[in-house]
Amino acid sequence: MGIADVPGLLPGEGPLVMGIVNVTPDSFSDGGRYLKAVDAIARGRELAAQGAAFVDVGGESTRPGAPAVAAQQELSRVLPVIEALAAEGIPVSIDTSKPAIMRAAVEAGACLVNDVCALTEPDALETIADLGVGVCLMHMQGNPCTMQQAPTYDDVTGEINAFLASRITACLAAGINRSKLLVDPGFGFGKTLEHNYTLMRELPRFHDLGVPILVGLSRKGFVRVLAQAEHEESVAQLSALLAVLAVERGARVVRVHDVEITRRFLDTWVALQLPNSGTSS
Ligand code: 8Y7
Numbered sequence: 001m002g003i004a005d006v007p008g009l010l011p012g013e014g015p016l017v018m019g020i021v022n023v024t025p026d027s028f029s030d031g032g033r034y035l036k037a038v039d040a041i042a043r044g045r046e047l048a049a050q051g052a053a054f055v056d057v058g059g060e061s062t063r064p065g066a067p068a069v070a071a072q073q074e075l076s077r078v079l080p081v082i083e084a085l086a087a088e089g090i091p092v093s094i095d096t097s098k099p100a101i102m103r104a105a106v107e108a109g110a111c112l113v114n115d116v117c118a119l120t121e122p123d124a125l126e127t128i129a130d131l132g133v134g135v136c137l138m139h140m141q142g143n144p145c146t147m148q149q150a151p152t153y154d155d156v157t158g159e160i161n162a163f164l165a166s167r168i169t170a171c172l173a174a175g176i177n178r179s180k181l182l183v184d185p186g187f188g189f190g191k192t193l194e195h196n197y198t199l200m201r202e203l204p205r206f207h208d209l210g211v212p213i214l215v216g217l218s219r220k221g222f223v224r225v226l227a228q229a230e231h232e233e234s235v236a237q238l239s240a241l242l243a244v245l246a247v248e249r250g251a252r253v254v255r256v257h258d259v260e261i262t263r264r265f266l267d268t269w270v271a272l273q274l275p276n277s278g279t280s281s
Contacts, residue, residue: 009212015247015266018054018255019047023077024061037080048090051263054112056255057081058095062116062144071098082108099127106131116140118167125174136182136214137167141190151190157202160185164209181211188220196222203249216255217242240265
């Protein structure tokens, strides 16, 4: 199943929520791993019940400064979760940049690959072409360890747009169908506060790429700054507001931690649309 086959992502249909399920256990014991998988599966079910169109399963933290995880460990974290959720008919996306994990995840039932490296790892393009699944191409400046040290751009939106255009071209050249692609400017990935604000203001410029736009704003550092509050509730609410703004500016999918409130905000926005103002891309 590819992106074009996922119900709801056809042109003219409303915004979709991707719910986040992190499987990053602290314990290395089998018992701990099993418990973490059970927790992650329960969380995925809960997010689907709250209205997530996909759950994004990740076994390696991509937060700034996070250490890399060995492929074997990443696999043992995510596969049981993907298998269980996919078996229940929940559309699963796999958050990874490693071709071996993309392949194993799709064999376990994932229908979408969420790659923060936009298929730049060796063999990633060929793997996605071969698997025939959907893929989200995200922009990042630098790598997760160094990206927040001194991100610089002359024209942040223009440069990210050009990068995403070049990755779309690379995908098409590798034999991946355009209908399988999503793009994402990568809020917080090698961006200062001001870069994130500019991207938010200029989000409509990404329409030119001609593929659906996904954004991840949920509980990110700049959202915490805007919220001016420590409580998670305020951060969740502001994240949901920003999801609505992003959708109004053309995003089709929002990747979030708080599915219920985001879905409620988006449903309200959809219900209160002015005539003839629906998104069409
Ligand atoms: C994003 C993401 C993260 C994002 C896409 C976090 C894996 C950091 N952020 N994937 N992943 N877009 N496509 O705060 O913005 O969730 S991890």
